[in-house]
Amino acid sequence: MGTTQRNFSVVGKGAHVKDAREKVTGSLKYAVDLKVQNMASGKILRCPHPHAKIVRIDTSKAEALPGVLGVLTHEDVPQNDWESAWFNYRGKALDGTGRFVGDDIAAVAAQSEEIAEHALELIDVEYEILPHVLDMEKARESGAPEIRCEGNERDPYIVKWGDTDEGSAQADFTVDCDIFYESQQYAPLGRNACIAEWLGDKVTVWTSSQTPSELRDGVHEALGIPLSKVRVMAMPCGSSFGQWWSNNFMIITVLLARKIRQAVKIELTNEECMATVKRRHLERTRGKMGCTKDGQITFAQIDHLIDNGGYGFKDDVGFFCVDMWGKARNGHYAVHGINTNLVTAGCMRGVGDCTLGASVERLADRLAEKADMDPVDFRIKNQIVAGDELRMQHSRDNMKGNRDAYIASIPPHLRKDWPELFHLSAGGTRAILERGAEAFRWKERWKGWATPHTVDGPLKRAVGVGTGAHVCGVEFEGSSSAMVRINPDGSAKVHCAVGRQGRGSETTQCQVAAEELGLPLDMIEIETGDTDSCPWNHGSLASSTMYRTGWATRAASNDARRQLLEIAAREFFDGIAPEELDITDGEIHPKEEPRSNRRFTFSQVLNELRSETLGQTSSITGRPAVPMPPSTTFARQFGAQFAEVEVDVETGKIKILDFVAVQDSGTVVNPQVLKNQVIGGAICGAGFAIYEHLVFDEETGAIKNANLLDYKLLRCADFPHQAQVLFEESPDPVGPFGARGAGESPIAAGISAVSQAVYNAIGVWVDLPMTPERVVRALNAA
Amino acid sequence: MNEAVVDESGTDGVMRARFDYARPATAQEAIKLKSQLGEKARYWAGGTDMTLLWQRSEIQFDHCIDIRQLDELDYISVEPDSIRIGAMASLSLLERSAEAHHLLATLSDITKLMCTPQTRTLATVGGNLCNASPASDLSPAFVAMNAQVVILGEDGERSVGMFEFFEGVNKTALRGTELLKEVTIPLPSAGQIAASYRRIDRTVVDIALVNAASALTVSDSGEIKKASIALGAVAPVIVRSEAAAQPLIGRTLDELDDAMLAAAGEAASKDAKPISDVRASAGYRRDMVKVMVRRSLADCVEQLKG
Structure with a gap:
């Protein structure tokens, strides 16, 4: 599928996100809002020690409490390892050992949450304290x-x-470094819950997740039951940023429901969301x-x-x-x-x-x-541009040996149309750096390294630039697929299990399908959560949704379109070649005669079949015919960002005064959605640069700021309202209509831009996060 | 007395409680109710701090005495000798009162730092003071302004200095059934007063890591007649630093140079007794007291010099 076409009818338009009205009126249902009939409440008993093994667990008192329906311990749990996507979790649902303060130890189901909470106190656990690190x-x-x-x-x-x-x-x-990074928390706006209900030996799971298919795989692995017996219905999760993939509390909910033979819901508290699920790694370079x-x-x-x-x-x-x-x-x-x-x-x-x-x-x-x-020039000199070799090319378990062996293992007929593997297929940082430097007036505002452009008493102001790159989805765990169904009335539905984490793909995937099918956007809806109706999909992670799922959605739409045109050619256009037909605004017509009166709607074509007795289907299902090329070996997204900061050298407080973010994600499918992605990433990056970090207890590792009072996120008013987002659309040879991934390079670029700007203001590099106290300490040490 | 039940057990809400609810028509009626119902009855003003305590099960009550509709306590008035702020005045009312007096303008700026615009419509001045948080934004300003509080009891009113009102974290001079009625800020009969508040915070929505307020009263000739410096978030109660303020008295505005303001900051930091916690270290807080005091005094000088 080429990308030469630029006169799109739906792609590139700032369509409003489909669920905007539901969101602003509060009617959108998240997992915490959901109930099923006869649903019990579950609560998880958490480990009070950093490392401890259960010697004895007595649940009799808890089970005797009126209203308690059952207690799940490691003794009830199949001792199978299950894995979340990208090795984000590997272990057993419960195995009798607690590996951090707050780890899952047991679970109670009861008629109400209060009873379940009370019952937790009645579980008697004798721990053997293990040494911890x-x-x-x-x-x-x-x-x-x-x-x-x-x-x-x-x-x-x-x-x-x-x-x-x-x-x-x-x-x-030569320079060297030794840098330690504190841990950032996803800090989602909403909490999460999981409901599991068994019917016979089949289970349905409702939870807020970005990775419905991976969760289905996790339940299958943990319980050792066939994938066909697991149905995940992923609910919207609001902001997630990687937190709500497949998480152990979901597996525990499934096991607890099976044990009590009744639907059960486990709803996490804010503190549980922040302290017991996941976080960014502590890192050191x-x-x-x-x-x-x-x-x-x-x-x-x-x-x-x-x-x-x-x-x-x-x-x-x-x-x-x-x-x-x-x-x-x-x-x-x-x-x-x-x-x-x-x-x-x-x-x-x-x-x-x-x-x-x-x-x-x-x-x-x-x-x-x-x-x-100049840092802009230094980046342009040393950073990659399209056609350059990628460095990610060496032996890796999930890549079948080294680069040459890997390429040789791919059948030539598959790779003949692919971009050159292990080379950047499109984009780079040069264009975005040049564009951003101009928009930011970099040359005027940059006064040299460690040189503020303005000093006003204790206030020093300077500018900085940063760049970020990321992959556009990965193929290591499977090829993300999508299905497109055209209904007898001419409407269409996209089925792709990417979940809903607030990044607009309910809308942008529909835009891709609408463009390919020639249908108006409002004739297309989408299912993103039901693993029984959607083919396997990696989910929205690794910036894959537009690139890899969008590719699949376009391929599925193209397949459906092909089938539709074949029927139309045969039934309405005297058997001409289907390629001689085109679709405009949901009507099929001869390609050479766009204004022809010979036009037929999707519904006319499909109902023509319905009236026959040949037993042909009255709806059409499209799916990708081949897997998407392994894009990890050629596709990247890039962000370049420019920040102006003001540092108060007496208090250490940093204020961000101005910001320009330039993004190269190929063709922009929806400028409004992408603008939000980029600015959201920049704010999140700036937050990581100056405030966000979890505080761990020195003795036990327990998190001491599992709340939004002391886990500080930047608010809108902490970020300059005049911040600009600009796009450089270097079209991608593979992605849908030339689009690539977008969500992750903007956060990386912002961190470096703000860090460098602070250095230029005060002449000292400060470790992240650059809290007021750390800035003062760094200045005092210098 | 009306009865109401909030009982949303389980999955929908975080409020799980059962209590009787009363809406007295006057402050005296509220006090009477409290005296009848005793310990397990709580006054409910804006409820913004109470809700958090209630969610965390840090308070339990059987009776809620809702005083939100007591208009008699909801006012801000400027008199020749004082500014009177009713306990039930909302933070947003205080925020909107900047035009009425320059001290109210200072207080208005402070409210803009507090919580969020939505919460400010609920939160009340009296509630903020009765919560007695050492990090409160209003408390040090009121202390620096030498404000008094008027307390209503079963046997009438009494007055207490703002500084004396705070007895500890979440502890005030209110006893038994007493209800806070008003904050009174005295205005000088001659000369001019200026006040300023400074704080260290992290993001736009935050509580102070450390704060300081200063107030200076000068004669028409520019001689400093009164000086008051109050520090927050550096001890269980608001700290009043006499050592910092005293040397300023008797000086003229022109004499207050950078060195003198810095010396006041140094002196104040010796009176601070900060702790280290997840928000900041004691050392940082102590250092920032110096900066906050110096800057708040400089603000006052600038205001007074016009």
Whole structure:
């Protein structure tokens, strides 16, 4: 499917999101709003210790409490490991060991939430306290307390090219770093709940999730029952940013309902949402980078640690920033995933590119200063553009061997139309940096490294620039599919299990289908949550929804369109070739005669079949005929952002005064939706840069700020209202109508832009988050 | 007395309680009710702090005495010798009163820092003071302005200094059935008064990590007659720093140079007894007292010099 067409009728238009009215009137139902008949209330007993094994658990007193319907313990639970998408969770639903304060230990079902809460207090647990370790550096030492039977540390994920010793020898300037990143919380606006109801040996699960198919897979793995017996009905989850994929409390709900033979709902409190589910990793980068006098990076050597908490199992956080700075002549990046006795860590928006990426940006900035180069110019010189080789190309379990073996394993007929693998297919940072620099008046406002443009008493103002990249979905766990059904009345429905996390894809997927089918947008609706009606889909993660699901939606629409035109050609156009027909505004007509009177609606065509006795179907179902190319090997999204900050050097307070965000996500399918994505990412990144972090108890690892009073999110008024979002639409050769992914590069770019601007204002690099206190401390230390 | 039940057990709401509800028509009736119903009866003003305590099960009550409709306590008036703010005046009313007097303008600016516009329509001045949070934004300003509170009881009214009103975290001088009636800010009979409030916060919606308020009264010739400096979030109650304020008295505005203001900040920080918590360390709070006091005094000087 080519991308030369630019005169779209639906794509590129700022259609209002389909559920806007429901959202602003509060009528949209989230999982917490849902009830089913005869539904019991469930509550989870949580581990009070960072690491402890159950020696004895006595539930008799709890079970005797009037109104209690049953108690689930590890003794009831099949001892199967289940996995959430991207190794965000690996473990058993309950296994008799608590691996962090707040870990799931048992669950109670009762007639009311109060009774269930009361019953939790009556469960008598005798724990054997196990030694625990909160620090990831200590957790990887030999003799450290064993948190998991697989060991505390995953095999390192390594990307290397060239020879870093040689690169080091060529360098005129070298800088190094040792940066620690605190943990960001998804901090969703809403809470989550899960309802499970069994009918015989089949279960239906209602919960707010971005990954309905992965949750269905998780229930299948945890319980050892066929996938066909699990139906997930994913509800909208509002902002999620990676938190609500498939989470252990959902599996516990399913098991609890099975045990009491009754529907049950577990609804998490705000504190449970913030302290017991997931968070961004704590991370640490130690690295070195060098460049020549004229600013060519000669090598990058990075060793990066991520803490997975109790149940995360990730071994990488992002090779995308590595790709972005891929013009470095030599490179060696190693990422180590390590478990600790802290709450599970998982993928949050911009995983890796917000941390590892920020470290690489910081090293690059410091080199640029040594080489006396403008940071915009330094980026343009060292960052990737379309056609360049990607660095993510080495042996990986889920990629079938090394790069050459992988390419050779793909049947030639499949890859003949694909872009060149392991090369960037479109876009890059040059265009967005140039566009942003102009819009921001960078050349006027940039006064040199560590030089504020204005000093007003204790207030220092300066500008900064940052860049971010991310993948556009991944194919490692399966190819995301979609189905499009054209109904007998000519309306259509898209079925794609991407969940609803507030990023507008209910609307944008319909726009893709409408464009391909030639139907008006309001004739198309979408189902995003029901795994019984939707084919397998990775869900909305890794910025995949527009790119990989959008591709599938377009391919499915194209297949449906082909079938429809075949029938129309045969039944209404005297058997001409279907390719000679076209569709405009829901009417089929000869391509060469767009104004012809010979026009037939979808419903005329489909009802023509219905009246026959040939037993042909009266609706059409379209699906992709081939898998989407493995886009991890060629597609990236890019963001470049420019910030002006004011730092009060006496109090340490940072104010963001001005902001320009430029995004290259290929064709913009819906400018309003994409603008929201980009600005939301920028605010979230700026928040991570200056305030957001979880505070862990030094002794136990318990989270001390699991509330929005002391977990500080930037509000709209903390961000400049005149912030601009601009698009550079370098069309993608594969994505739907040239579109790519969007959600994650904007958060990464914002972090680096704000950090650099603060450095330029005060002349000191401050570790993230740059809270007022840390800024003052850094200034005092300097 | 009406009866109402809020009982949304389970999944929909976070409120789970059963209590009797009363809506007295006058303040005296409210006090009488409280005296009849005793300990387990609570006055309900804006309810913005009470709701949180109630959600967290930190308070329980059998009887809610709703005083929201007591218009007799809902006023802000400027008299020749004082500004009187009724306990039931909402924060949004205070916010909208900036035009009436320059001290009210200072208070109006403070309310803009408090919670959110929506919450400010519910929250009341009296409720904010009775909650007695050491991080309250209004309390240090009232203390610096030498405000008094008027307390209504079964046997009539009594007056207490704003500083004396706070006895601890969430503890006030109110006893038994007593109800806060009014905050009275005295106005100087001669000369001019100016006040300013400064705080350290994180985002636009936050409570103060540390705050300070100053008030200066000067004679027509520019001599400082009264000086008062109050600190918040650095002790269980609002701290009044005499050591910082005293050296300013008798000076002229022109004599208050940077060094003198800085010295006041230094002196005030010695009176602060901050703790370290998830919001900030004690050291940072102590350092910021210096900056907040210096800046709030500089604001006053600037206002007075016009």
